[in-house]
Amino acid sequence: MKSEPSVFSIDDLQTKPNQTYCWDGVRNYQARNMMRDEMKIGDLAFFYHSNCAEPGIVGIMEVVKESYADFSAFDSDHQYFDPKSNPENPRWFMVDLKFVRKLPRTITLKELKLLPELADLALVRRGNRLSIMPVSASQWEFILSFCSYKACHKAVIF
DNA sequence: GCCAACGTTGGC
């Protein structure tokens, strides 16, 4: 799940570790469908910093509330207002998340693109700008193990 | 349903 750190970063999320946050403002149907149809309580998600100096995966979140109407779309004063959505027939949905942990270091987009094991990761596929993307179990495990071991192999791999 | 014009995302 992407967020611009200048707007909301992993450190913002960590400031109040027990706080839950609604992931509002998603206005793309594919991303909406993933929140609405796929994400279940207890699921984990990577937190990705986008549109910044060092884009990459920086931490882990957990789903604490399953999809419900994104009410920011109903408020005409809100930046995420969408007149085509209303409480009777909401167009946009969101989930609630909470901080789990930061990764020991940022796994940069540059690294993710170089790793053959992640060639099928949606994030590194050509032109993918979705703000929410699926990660398979094996991709998840690989990224976490790579994160732990990279310090030892830094000179070899890069 | 087609597609040109336009707006957005986000890496660089």
Next chain:
DNA sequence: GCCAACGTTGGC
């Protein structure tokens, strides 16, 4: 700031 790669809109 540039621009590729989208997604959306709306005329037809």
